[in-house]
Amino acid sequence: MRAPLVRARDVEKRFGEHTVLSGIDLELQEGQVISLLGPSGSGKSTFLRCINLLEQIDSGEIRYRDEVLGFELRDGVYHPLAEKRKSRQRVHFGMVFQQFNLFPHLTALENVCEGLRVVQRQSRAEAEERGRFLLDRVGLADKAGQYPAMLSGGQQQRVAIARALAPRPAVMLFDEPTSALDPELVGEVLDVMRELADAGMTMLIVTHEMNFAREVSDAVALLDQGRIVEFGAPEQVLTDPQSERAKAFVNAMK
Numbered sequence: 001m002r003a004p005l006v007r008a009r010d011v012e013k014r015f016g017e018h019t020v021l022s023g024i025d026l027e028l029q030e031g032q033v034i035s036l037l038g039p040s041g042s043g044k045s046t047f048l049r050c051i052n053l054l055e056q057i058d059s060g061e062i063r064y065r066d067e068v069l070g071f072e073l074r075d076g077v078y079h080p081l082a083e084k085r086k087s088r089q090r091v092h093f094g095m096v097f098q099q100f101n102l103f104p105h106l107t108a109l110e111n112v113c114e115g116l117r118v119v120q121r122q123s124r125a126e127a128e129e130r131g132r133f134l135l136d137r138v139g140l141a142d143k144a145g146q147y148p149a150m151l152s153g154g155q156q157q158r159v160a161i162a163r164a165l166a167p168r169p170a171v172m173l174f175d176e177p178t179s180a181l182d183p184e185l186v187g188e189v190l191d192v193m194r195e196l197a198d199a200g201m202t203m204l205i206v207t208h209e210m211n212f213a214r215e216v217s218d219a220v221a222l223l224d225q226g227r228i229v230e231f232g233a234p235e236q237v238l239t240d241p242q243s244e245r246a247k248a249f250v251n252a253m254k
């Protein structure tokens with residue numbers, strides 16, 4: 001088997017005295033989809049934020065291929081990366097949040113292109129070509145010129161997914177992308193995510209959508225109080241959990 005795309009080893013994260021993640025081991029292979037499940041406060045968002053370098057871990061390590069994320073080796077010692085250098089590693093990841101956070105004063109197309117123009121310094125024509133391709137991919141080709149306020153929540157989240165895809169990240173991180181949506185709009189966002197998964201995108205998904213997780217995931221990790229308490233095939237974890245914590249969580253979600 002090839003080396004994993006992302007590998008977390010014995011990751012610990014504290015906020016002050018509060019240990020939020022501890023002993024986290026996880027391997028995400030290229031093309032794999034892993035869902036992170038668990039009760040509120042179990043550390044799911046923090047883990048994604050550590051991968052994406054929005055938070056710095058306190059011990060252990062997270063690698064993207066051979067690169068140690070958030071640190072650089074100087075004189076044989078790992079030093080935390082300066083903020084500027086983190087952005088160079090962040091390009092491996094596209095992140096989609098619960099709140100879509102689109103720029104209200106930019107159109108759907110401009111929202112998707114903004115990063116390509118500003119960060120990657122692409123020409124307007126080049127960025128727009130990519131932007132239109134991605135809006136089409138999320139089913140919004142006809143909304144390119146619309147401002148976020150004129151779009152439904154589901155449409156806004158699909159624009160946010162297109163925006164995250166624009167710089168061609170190797171891994172997509174989703175943090176409860178449908179939790180802020182009215183129930184009737186959840187399906188259209190899950191459909192886009194399912195298509196991405198089917199197209200071979202490597203994805204780490206925090207979600208409470210159990211049926212979706214079961215359908216698209218190669219593996220499911222159940223977090224509780226900052227630890228992975230159960231990991232395995234979705235069928236196994238979601239229908240026949242082994243630990244008491246996992247049983248209680250899965251039963252509560254039914």
Ligand code: ADP
Nearest residue numbers: 015018020038039040041042043044045046047
């Ligand atoms: P989840 O996404 O599973 O609901 P989070 O990762 O958001 O959980 O939070 C895990 C724990 O870390 C919670 O107890 C939360 O209050 C705490 N936490 C998260 N972010 C911070 C922060 N910036 N400062 C202090 N505590 C935090």
Ligand code: MG
Nearest residue numbers: 044045046175
């Ligand atoms: Mg969260």
